[in-house]
Amino acid sequence: MENKNSFLTLFLMPVKDFLEDDSVSEILINGPEQVYIERAGRLVEVPVRFVSEPALRAAAANIAKSVGRILDEMHPRLDARLPDGSRVHAVIPPLSRIGTVIAIRKFKKDTLTIAKMQEFGSVDADTVNLLRALVLLHKNVIVSGSTSSGKTSVLNALSAFIPDGERVLVIEDATELQLQQRHVVPFETRKADKNGQGEVTIRDLIRSALRLRPDRIVIGEIRGGEALDLLQALNTGHAGSMSTIHANSPIDCLRRIETCALLSGIDVPLQALRAQVASAIGAVVHTARLSDGSRKVVSIAEVLPLENNEYRVRELRRWTTESIAPDGKVSGRFEELARPSFVEQARMVGIDL
Numbered sequence: 001m002e003n004k005n006s007f008l009t010l011f012l013m014p015v016k017d018f019l020e021d022d023s024v025s026e027i028l029i030n031g032p033e034q035v036y037i038e039r040a041g042r043l044v045e046v047p048v049r050f051v052s053e054p055a056l057r058a059a060a061a062n063i064a065k066s067v068g069r070i071l072d073e074m075h076p077r078l079d080a081r082l083p084d085g086s087r088v089h090a091v092i093p094p095l096s097r098i099g100t101v102i103a104i105r106k107f108k109k110d111t112l113t114i115a116k117m118q119e120f121g122s123v124d125a126d127t128v129n130l131l132r133a134l135v136l137l138h139k140n141v142i143v144s145g146s147t148s149s150g151k152t153s154v155l156n157a158l159s160a161f162i163p164d165g166e167r168v169l170v171i172e173d174a175t176e177l178q179l180q181q182r183h184v185v186p187f188e189t190r191k192a193d194k195n196g197q198g199e200v201t202i203r204d205l206i207r208s209a210l211r212l213r214p215d216r217i218v219i220g221e222i223r224g225g226e227a228l229d230l231l232q233a234l235n236t237g238h239a240g241s242m243s244t245i246h247a248n249s250p251i252d253c254l255r256r257i258e259t260c261a262l263l264s265g266i267d268v269p270l271q272a273l274r275a276q277v278a279s280a281i282g283a284v285v286h287t288a289r290l291s292d293g294s295r296k297v298v299s300i301a302e303v304l305p306l307e308n309n310e311y312r313v314r315e316l317r318r319w320t321t322e323s324i325a326p327d328g329k330v331s332g333r334f335e336e337l338a339r340p341s342f343v344e345q346a347r348m349v350g351i352d353l
């Protein structure tokens with residue numbers, strides 16, 4: 001792991017220690033004079049500096065070059081994945097107004113299992129049971145939440161409930177998910193090269209996936225027009241699929257899927273689109289990063305049919321924060337709010353809700 005990224009530590013000497021420290025998950029460089037890291041869910045400023053802006057900028061350009069990309073006036077933004085799976089995003093002046101900005105999301109070697117999440121208090125036993133039921137009953141599930149709330153980690157944990165023997169197609173922009181089943185076929189999108197050629201998008205890969213006889217499709221993240229392709233796939237019988245989306249609540253999640261579908265440029269009447277969203281999505285699992293840096297599954301909601309053309313959900317479980325200690329530690333509890341509509345079906349697959 002370290003060998004593969006030795007060029008990164010070479011270019012970014014001032015943050016070498018953080019690159020090599022497994023307890024650091026993110027490194028955020030805001031120009032030569034300011035560096036923050038995230039450790040154990042907490043963002044802290046660290047007293048390291050780069051020699052100068054030109055030195056930092058050269059480092060960023062070298063990172064780009066090492067992965068066959070360009071970072072210069074004509075290409076002032078870099079979105080790259082490093083050989084070890086870490087993600088780097090960089091923006092240079094004048095777009096960035098404080099010098100070269102770099103964010104490094106380090107690749108987690110061991111992704112979180114649901115058991116670990118339970119140990120951390122991110123979910124409780126009943127939540128785990130409910131999540132397992134959603135997957136075994138082939139509900140289409142979207143994991144929503146804000147940036148870095150733990151969506152991808154929850155999706156990965158959910159995917160572990162998929163029974164062996166089902167054919168799972170995984171589509172991602174950058175490989176993050178680690179499915180353990182035997183019959184998994186993973187795909188990764190490709191960015192256009194420096195001549196603007198050769199781009200392969202999530203939408204393209206969904207189309208391929210549909211011709212590859214999937215039992216389930218797992219998409220790393222929905223960000224744009226691919227939402228429409230996914231809805232169509234789900235409504236034509238690929239139940240049990242799952243993905244993540246950036247949203248503030250379960251209802252907002254459905255609205256965001258709608259907005260993304262509209263970005264496809266394909267004209268679908270709004271009413272028909274909403275009906276598609278409401279029928280395709282079975283449940284929303286909402287995640288949040290709390291004030292103490294901990295991540296939790298804060299809500300699980302079943303999607304109900306439209307009423308007056310508006311989205312409706314039935315919240316099944318919810319986390320409620322009850323107090324925040326002087327050291328910032330959050331305490332509270334998970335509550336059951338409603339009985340799932342699929343209690344009987346769950347019993348048939350051996351889960352007592």
Ligand SMILES: Nc1ncnc2c1ncn2[C@@H]1O[C@H](COP(=O)(O)OP(=O)(O)OP(=O)(O)O)[C@@H](O)[C@H]1O
Pocket residue numbers: 025041108112117120122145146147148149150151152153154294295296
């Ligand atoms: N339940 C958890 N407990 C502790 N740390 C967690 C938990 N879930 C995720 N993390 C950590 O939080 C960070 C963000 O997690 P993750 O990538 O899953 O979030 P995300 O919502 O998908 O982020 P993004 O918005 O960038 O896609 C990672 O460093 C991850 O290891």
Ligand SMILES: [Mg+2]
Pocket residue numbers: 151152153221244
């Ligand atoms: Mg993610």
